[in-house]
Amino acid sequence: MALANYDNEDKVLLAVDCIIFGFDREELKILLVKRNFEPEKGKWSLIGGFLKKEENLDIAAVRVLHHLTGLHDIYMEQLYIYSKVDRDPADRTLSVSYYALIDIAKHDKELIKQNSAQWFPLKDAPTLIFDHNEMVDRAIARLKRRALSKPIGFELLPEKFTMRQLQKLYEAILGKKLDKRNFISKFNSFHILIKLDEKDMSSSKKGAFLFKFDEEKYKRKVEDGFNFKI
Amino acid sequence: MALANYDNEDKVLLAVDCIIFGFDREELKILLVKRNFEPEKGKWSLIGGFLKKEENLDIAAVRVLHHLTGLHDIYMEQLYIYSKVDRDPADRTLSVSYYALIDIAKHDKELIKQNSAQWFPLKDAPTLIFDHNEMVDRAIARLKRRALSKPIGFELLPEKFTMRQLQKLYEAILGKKLDKRNFISKFNSFHILIKLDEKDMSSSKKGAFLFKFDEEKYKRKVEDGFNFKI
DNA sequence: TCAAAAGTGTTTCCTCTACACCCATGT
């Protein structure tokens, strides 16, 4: 029987597009860029780039993200591949979406400005090119599911944070108010927080105790998963 | 500013590989083919094919599956895209995995034989080529998650089935024994089953009542999701 | 008559939910 003959098969361009979520201690935001080339020049889009021959997709996604934000070691996860034949009018391209979670305070503001990128609150993000809005919707759904089945926050919060900030993050992701007593007792039942002796005095006169994640235990919970159900 | 110039970007081959789950009323099985071309000729693999320029991925997956089984209208879902640079020694290819659920009794046995394909119980499936074992593992994990968050069975069972068969399907997917009373009362609480006046006499002297899915309600539950937790 | 699978309810436990008051401090 024959050797595989791949020569007659069609090759395609493969893009990576990143849905970058950030949290500014109040609301969830998303990082978008204004396109400065055709097609759809001047419109907002996710940041993306093409896969190169010598890299795999995870590497490509990290490269794209790093190029825009200057950040390394970002939490990223592959989401879905979009393949409608005419999704990009310029050529047949497919796109793999990735989502990333970052602490807004940490990125390189200069770099972002240079790339004509901008943070938008999720609620009033503009209409995006191609199927990018669909990508965002799917990413939000995934983020919600993730928040209910694994701890979240390590990547989106500063190293030290208050219970209030953690709760606000969950409220922003789940899109609803939570009861603080229930939230705290539920979250504590996972034993992944370390209470510090320090207080954050910026939000009240009394001050609020700061916490940090127990990184080991946090990671184990990410592996194992749990049921948040709140 | 410039027009998009996609000409310098690398193009790649994109394959679709299908993890085909079937249920023979006792255990979960997976459909594999023996490769009759190099590389890895003679080894077992998932069935796959290359994406064509004029089709999207869902269409390609359906085409590949139909070619092997003769079946239309199959439940399929995109899973993940695999992109390691050297995953296929013959050329740079990426592969999108899809999983499918089918009733083993329904496929075209002749076609399967022609394609040198074979059903394997999940537990003793052979080692597969490339990263196909990894694909299978991820598909199993997805199937489990799906069984806990949405009804399952419509695609894997015959039209009429007994409670026992349904329970065995869940036990096979979740990999553990379930209590029949708890299972029945939990499943009934979804109101997606219709009890028929017929009995299946093949498995016992007393006979067991047959059920079928209320297709409308079943589909609504698939949309809405639920928490199986059993 | 006995073997083999079908069918059927109840109790216990645990988790989720709802809910309100006092504390510490800077102004």
Next chain:
DNA sequence: ACATGGGTGTAGAGGAAACACTTTTGA
């Protein structure tokens, strides 16, 4: 002294889990 956010516990409801015996009938 008071306004602001921080911090804490409990009672009730609902869902999950554990559990065993009777029924039917073909061999």
